[in-house]
Amino acid sequence: MIKYLDGATRLHFIIGDPIAQVRSPEGISKSLQDKGINAICVPAHIASKDLDTFFKACRIMQNLDSIIVTIPHKIPSASYCDKLSPRSEFLGAVNVIKVTENGYEGDMLDGLGYVLALKEKGCTLEGKRALLCGLGGAGSAIAHALTTNGIGELAVFDLDQNRQSKMIDRLNSLGKCKVIAGTRDLEGFDIAINATPTGMKETDPLPFAVDNFSDGLWAGDVITKPVETAWIKYAKSRGSNVVVGLDMFNKVKDLLIEFLVTRAD
Template identity: 45%
Template sequence: MIPAPTGATRLHVIVGDPIAQVRSPAGVTAAFAARGHDGILMPVQVAPADLPDFLAVAARLKNLDGIVVTIPHKFACYLACASATDRAHFLGAVNLMRRRADGAWHGDMVDGLGFVGAARAKGIDPKGMRALLVGAGGAGSAIARELVEAGVSELAVHDSSTERRDALIGRLNALGKAPVRAGTRDPQGLDFVANATPAGMKQGDPLPVDVARLAPSAYCGCVITRPEVSPFIAAARELGCVTATGTDMYQQHQGIMVDFLLGTDEA
């Protein structure tokens, strides 16, 4: 049972726009309680134009220990961090911020760990696979890096912004670990397909890939948590593909998030 908050309860917030789709407040709060930590995670909806004001106020809240960052703030919040992990520096984005002893923020980006962890939980090892990533934003960039680190044989990246896509491709190719190229919505010949866009959150959204050209043997993963099963995942399942939802992804990285927010990742 989760204890009722008191004046001594340590506060964490998850910030995004929109915010109603997030699943982490209840799970992270329960995880805090399970570890004997008197803390809570609360959702706050902040528009991009208001983010600087929010961060300025957040820095002055003495009982605010951490921030979980979701769409569309991951790149902007990185700039607010005084320090960050190597993967966050590489990506220029964060989805976690922890208060340092001096009051400044330390950031990390663990979306890729959760996404690849969800695939492995379904029995899919990305090593040696030909992968397609749709979406080169904060989550997509993190997933792309983790797929390259996991040993995919090649990675195709598709994004509506060719500038953002090409910048990510350039950074990933500089690692020298797997060839990364521009992709399209066509998944033919690829056996690992990742949707890291919001496509499917709103009724009538187009599918992120041409599902008719998916192979039944392809693995399909998605970052969307609401609806629980995105239209892309539903279509892939009809073909017989192994799939993972955004909730599967979240379940894999919840423990990583809590470790970071409580500072136990450094133990």
């Protein structure tokens, strides 16, 4: 429930194309106002061709505290930042931009949110082998977060072989763990995460080949609608612990609030 909305209200935009599907505005507005902060999160439908115009307009808005970024603007929006976090710089993408006295500060919290969701459910990363399918915006962020948060070995699979090869080289350059090319085969893995759109439709096939499904496998998905994809339902039927897209969404929201509240205070 909105407590504050007046001339002193601070603004937090969330931009995307489309934007009607986002769940963040209400939750972020409530979280900020529950902390006694007079602020509101407002969705803005911005086409890619208008992104430059949007950011120019934002620069003159004196009651703007942040811009939260969703598909398809996460990569191009990084170029409008004056400062990037190390993970954003590595990924070349942002999902939040904070307005500070020194300019626009960008960060990418999707991957860290997923890792925190895994850990909250009881999944231990240290010494484990993980398979990640899909290296788009969310997938790349999760790959980076797994690599930098203790995973023993990471295998990645993407239909775009060039993107897969480049990401493997870049992740290995961090010197954190061994990163290799994967397939859809689950044999030998402790964790398997789907970061592709496969599963959004009822007619979609499973993102992994399940012939070698092992007991104790942790199954993950980034899709938020449906909450449980066919992959997650299958994994649950085999006794797996699961982490769904909504788990990531909730953790990312918490991280967003933590990132923003220092400015709002």
